[in-house]
Amino acid sequence: MALVLKLFFFSLLLPLSYCADPIAHYCAQNYTSNQTQININQVISDLTTSASVGGFAVTSSGNGNDTIYGLAQCRGDVSASDCSACLSSAAKQFPVACPKQADARLWYDYCFMRYDTNNFVGQSDTGFVTILYNVQNATDPDAFDKAVRKLVKKANSDAVSAGSGSLGREKTNFTEYINIYALAQCTRDLQPLDCAQCLWSTLQYFPIYCSHRRGCRVLYTSCMVRYEIYPFYFPLDGNAKISGVDKYTKAILHPH
Missing domain, CATH: 3.30.430.20 (Gnk2 domain, C-X8-C-X2-C motif)
Structure with a gap:
């Protein structure tokens, strides 16, 4: 019983994966194109679904200058349910944290999600x-x-x-x-x-x-x-x- 109570206390110390507010965010590149918004929505939807299964996903949507590239990853030690909850929080938070921004990134304790007009996949970014x-x-x-x-x-x-x-x-x-x-x-x-x-x-x-x-x-x-x-x-x-x-x-x- 003592061990169970201690683990419960530790769980209270851990940040909630479904917290509405990210621990960090970055937003850039204003846009006005309806097609860009459609592609962003599609990328967010695809990432939320795919990364919830394997903890990581990359995707893209659109053609030419309207193409949006996306990546999502959960922390490798969290459960599938916590991963899914965190990604769902990120998906809902993007329009609030980065409205009409084509380069957007959200960090949570349990997951990270981003999208951009540039194909960043496979490139290290420390900017x-x-x-x-x-x-x-x-x-x-x-x-x-x-x-x-x-x-x-x-x-x-x-x-x-x-x-x-x-x-x-x-x-x-x-x-x-x-x-x-x-x-x-x-x-x-x-x-x-x-x-x-x-x-x-x-x-x-x-x-x-x-x-x-x-x-x-x-x-x-x-x-x-x-x-x-x-x-x-x-x-x-x-x-x-x-x-x-x-x-x-x-x-x-x-x-x-």
Whole structure:
């Protein structure tokens, strides 16, 4: 019973996949063409259906300048039902977050969806980054940062290894009472080398935004990394110590 109650508490700490508001979004390219809107609607519908089955999908709709390309991916550790719920939330949110925008991207905790007039499939995109970092510092911060760097690098390596599905998960015992959890993921259209380069490039922001922080995540369009001191990926770690819910600050950058 104690284990069941602990897992239930952890589930309350995890973000809801069907939350109406994304954790990040990007919008660009105004349009007025009715055909573009029709193609966007078709792409969103196709992605929601196809990615709900396998956790990943790419598609396109239209011809010539009106063509819309799309991609959707769920986090590799979430269930099919959570994946489907997250994608449905994204589909409903696009008209609100990016009205009449032909380049639109939505990040949720459990999924990511985008569409664009350019065929981006298979190309690494690090031109937009969102960073979420915990406002609280870790105890023994220098040792904590060293442990985080080592753990995140292991998660990055896992994500580019054969058979990983572009997902890496790692855990380390920092102290008797504190575990650190890390997750890394690329969109599955990337080749392993492009995935590796994307993930390693996220580390440039760690000294600036994540140093000494109890949790941090860096979100690119093509990849993401995250670490926390509570279990946030599945399967949940039932032996973890509960630390409470922390607060985060967001930074949005346009490096290119």
